[in-house]
Amino acid sequence: MTTAQLKTPIWQFKAYENWVKTILISELVETGNSLAEFYCGQGLDTGKWERSKIRKYYGFDHAKESLVESETKWLQRKQPYEAEFIEIDLTTDDINEKLREKETPQQTIEFDSVACFEGLQHSFLNQDTANQFIENASNRLKVGGYFFGIMPDSSSIWYKSQKEAATGSGLPTVKSALFNIDFDSDIFDFFGCKYHLSLKDGNTYTENLIHFPSFINLCKNHNLILVEATNLAEFYEENKKNYESKLQQARVLVGKGKIEPAQMDLISLYTTFIFVKEIIEPKLIKP
Numbered sequence: 001m002t003t004a005q006l007k008t009p010i011w012q013f014k015a016y017e018n019w020v021k022t023i024l025i026s027e028l029v030e031t032g033n034s035l036a037e038f039y040c041g042q043g044l045d046t047g048k049w050e051r052s053k054i055r056k057y058y059g060f061d062h063a064k065e066s067l068v069e070s071e072t073k074w075l076q077r078k079q080p081y082e083a084e085f086i087e088i089d090l091t092t093d094d095i096n097e098k099l100r101e102k103e104t105p106q107q108t109i110e111f112d113s114v115a116c117f118e119g120l121q122h123s124f125l126n127q128d129t130a131n132q133f134i135e136n137a138s139n140r141l142k143v144g145g146y147f148f149g150i151m152p153d154s155s156s157i158w159y160k161s162q163k164e165a166a167t168g169s170g171l172p173t174v175k176s177a178l179f180n181i182d183f184d185s186d187i188f189d190f191f192g193c194k195y196h197l198s199l200k201d202g203n204t205y206t207e208n209l210i211h212f213p214s215f216i217n218l219c220k221n222h223n224l225i226l227v228e229a230t231n232l233a234e235f236y237e238e239n240k241k242n243y244e245s246k247l248q249q250a251r252v253l254v255g256k257g258k259i260e261p262a263q264m265d266l267i268s269l270y271t272t273f274i275f276v277k278e279i280i281e282p283k284l285i286k287p
């Protein structure tokens with residue numbers, strides 16, 4: 001990695017995101033845990049799972065080649081935990097069907113935590129896909145277990161848009177030193193309000209803007225209760241003291257004790273989320 005590459009906004013964002021992931025994992029995942037990673041991709045976090053000393057890992061992704069890459073990383077690290085790499089479309093398929101074939105009558109599969117670091121927003125194409133995804137997240141999670149990760153912060157993005165002057169139809173374009181955000185729609189719907197994040201270095205990402213209160217309600221329908229959601233910019237203020245050395249290790253460029261404001265503006269487009277699975281109360285039968 002050259003010094004020039006290290007300084008690009010996207011590399012800096014990824015370094016910062018890595019720092020956040022490391023903290024979330026160290027606070028929520030315990031030695032000996034059974035851990036599911038949704039949208040595991042190519043296993044970029046294999047080292048983090050190894051350091052957290054999990055017992056068993058289940059990586060879920062719909063791309064076979066990503067799962068092969070993820071498994072290769074795990075093999076290269078000499079299989080530091082037991083692992084399964086499972087091909088599934090998390091927005092249309094039922095996780096039970098994939099897991100049943102791996103279970104025995106004596107041993108059913110359950111997770112202490114479900115992590116999802118990139119992709120939750122892609123599940124919100126419509127009500128059915130969002131519902132199937134959250135159902136999958138909750139289904140094999142133990143009571144008291146965490147569903148956690150990182151997603152775009154719709155409140156922050158919405159707020160930034162509302163501060164801009166409206167020009168023509170559609171939601172106002174967000175303009176910042178490192179990026180612009182354009183919206184497809186002129187309303188902020190639960191589903192279907194797409195936006196395009198264009199970085200000044202030429203990369204463009206299309207995401208779904210998730211209405212956060214509706215997301216919380218959907219999770220509640222699946223017995224997942226919000227514990228906290230922290231905008232990634234605030235996350236820095238809350239954790240920089242306790243995790244300063246990890247900030248250096250992640251190679252986040254911090255000048256004069258703080259991250260550049262333009263970089264922070266990009267970081268503030270995302271939020272953490274942590275839900276806990278609650279005890280399912282039996283329904284009271286009225287006399």
Ligand SMILES: C[S@@+](CC[C@H](N)C(=O)[O-])C[C@H]1O[C@@H](n2cnc3c(N)ncnc32)[C@H](O)[C@@H]1O
Pocket residue numbers: 038039040041042043044045060061062063066088089090091092116117118119122
């Ligand atoms: C950006 S990668 C995530 C990488 C990894 N989680 C990380 O943080 O480094 C997104 C992954 O989501 C997977 N994906 C996208 N839609 C999916 C779906 N409906 N079901 C399962 N996997 C999906 C893609 O194949 C891709 O590997």
